[in-house]
Amino acid sequence: MIKIGQMNHLTVVKEVEFGVFVDGGQEYGNILLPKRYVPKGTQIGDEIEVFIYFDSEDDVIATTEKPLAQVGQFAKLKCVNTTSVGAFLNWGLPKDLLVPFSEQRIKMQEGRDYLVFLYIDNASGRIVGSTKFNKFLDKTPARYKKGDQVHVTVAEETELGYKCAVNDAHWGLLFKSEVFGKLFIGKSLKAYIKQIREDGKIDLSLQKLGKGKVDDLSDKIVRTLERKGGFLPVTDKSSPDQIFELFRTSKATFKKTIGGLYKERRIRIEKDGIYLIK
Numbered sequence: 001m002i003k004i005g006q007m008n009h010l011t012v013v014k015e016v017e018f019g020v021f022v023d024g025g026q027e028y029g030n031i032l033l034p035k036r037y038v039p040k041g042t043q044i045g046d047e048i049e050v051f052i053y054f055d056s057e058d059d060v061i062a063t064t065e066k067p068l069a070q071v072g073q074f075a076k077l078k079c080v081n082t083t084s085v086g087a088f089l090n091w092g093l094p095k096d097l098l099v100p101f102s103e104q105r106i107k108m109q110e111g112r113d114y115l116v117f118l119y120i121d122n123a124s125g126r127i128v129g130s131t132k133f134n135k136f137l138d139k140t141p142a143r144y145k146k147g148d149q150v151h152v153t154v155a156e157e158t159e160l161g162y163k164c165a166v167n168d169a170h171w172g173l174l175f176k177s178e179v180f181g182k183l184f185i186g187k188s189l190k191a192y193i194k195q196i197r198e199d200g201k202i203d204l205s206l207q208k209l210g211k212g213k214v215d216d217l218s219d220k221i222v223r224t225l226e227r228k229g230g231f232l233p234v235t236d237k238s239s240p241d242q243i244f245e246l247f248r249t250s251k252a253t254f255k256k257t258i259g260g261l262y263k264e265r266r267i268r269i270e271k272d273g274i275y276l277i278k
Contacts, residue, residue, distance in 0.1 A: 049064070192206075
């Protein structure tokens with residue numbers, strides 16, 4: 001089944017002077033892939049990966065270019081134009097992405113970046129964007145377990161911390177005490193399920209939970225030391241910012257981890273830094 005607004009693996013069924021046609025099934029028939037996007041050496045019967053969307057004439061068309069986001073995903077995009085119907089954002093394709101006025105929490109301005117969620121409008125069938133995220137998140141049960149790794153997108157800063165979209169499907173919260181380093185709206189990163197409360201709300205952590213967190217960091221420190229010739233100018237006296245810049249972890253976790261490595265005689269700790277014991 002063809003998925004509009006997403007990458008699809010489709011079979012080339014016909015070659016013409018201005019491109020090739022891929023099989024869009026009974027619903028869409030043959031879909032044109034313009035010649036400039038056809039991979040070199042493509043032949044009838046080949047299966048290729050294409051993005052399916054609507055061109056400026058609202059015809060279904062294929063491209064091998066990958067947009068900055070697909071339907072069902074979040075992305076931070078730049079507004080390139082505003083008109084009487086809404087704002088248009090650059091999402092990496094020739095036809096810009098429309099965000100109708102009705103889907104804007106605040107009026108968009110040309111030249112500014114906005115975090116949007118891409119979806120297919122039921123009325124028009126077009127791919128559009130929205131900043132009204134509550135319409136799309138928490139519509140299915142959250143079946144995560146404590147410790148699960150998830151993909152999150154920072155959507156909003158609150159008094160408690162950062163509200164994040166979890167796997168583009170649910171709301172989660174990163175408390176300020178869990179954040180080390182700088183976060184910004186639109187930043188995507190991996191996180192871990194810290195807990196799912198009785199009310200269904202999800203608490204997140206940027207670090208693995210329990211012993212796994214330390215084991216993971218231990219391996220990372222050793223690999224970094226090996227890559228840097230056996231020495232790093234960082235110790236348990238280094239600043240939290242310096243430690244986060246190197247290892248994306250808190251100072252407390254770093255101190256605990258190098259203490260373990262020291263006891264295992266895998267490193268030695270000197271005033272100028274840590275050394276790998278070969």
